[in-house]
Amino acid sequence: MTDSDIQYIRRKVLEWGRSNFKEFPWRHLSNQWHSLVVEIMLQRTKADQVEPVFLEFVERYPAPEDYLADTDSRVFEHLGLPQRREWLKALAEEIITNDIPTNRDDLLKLPGVGDYIASAFRSLHMNIHDRIIDSNVVRFYGRFFGFETHGETRRKRWFIELAERITPERVHRDYNYALLDFSMNICTPAPLCPDCPLRRKCKFLRQSRG
DSSP: OOHHHHHHHHHHHHHHHHHHOOOOGGGGOOOHHHHHHHHHHTTTSOHHHHHHHHHHHHHHOSSHHHHHHOTTOOTTTTTSOTHHHHHHHHHHHHHSSSOOOOSHHHHTTSTTOOHHHHHHIIIIISOOOOOOOOHHHHHHHHHHHTOOOOTTGGGOHHHHHHHHHHSOSSSHHHHHHHHHHHHHHTSOSSOOGGGOTTTTTOHHHHHHTO
16 A cells, blocks of 8 residues: 555545535434434434434433433334443443543543544544444455455454555544444445446456456
């Protein structure tokens, strides 16, 4: 991977993102409680499914204490992963008397918060430089650079370092939103290569053409 490759990916992904930004309600939040909650909601769940549930949640539970006061909340019923209800109860109890931390290690100590949620909260909601890594991002980087990926790739130190190196310092939030949208809508399991702005340098496309 060269500096030229990095600049190419950043430029092309950011350009694509500016024209294809998804206007979800959680992309303009100031409430940190809601910011953390929505990332838990989005775990292994499509954004379109999350949106109506999130809007209901925001209306009913403006603060952690409001959620704890509702002993029969069924807001997660239609999202699957029922354990999220217990995570969120434990999370609300943890932060009701404390500020939500922004340090990665402290975030990872919170109930229901893993590496992706910590990164997303920091970069997308707190505007703190951090990489974003999910299965779609792993697939995209693997295809572009031409390396094989598997279920544990996202946890490998070399891959984390790769993602950190590519993520720009100043416009990381814009880049990460664009990266999430691009890898979900263009570099899909059945990729839309003719629509891909990075096809000129993509090793996957070159190999598929023989």
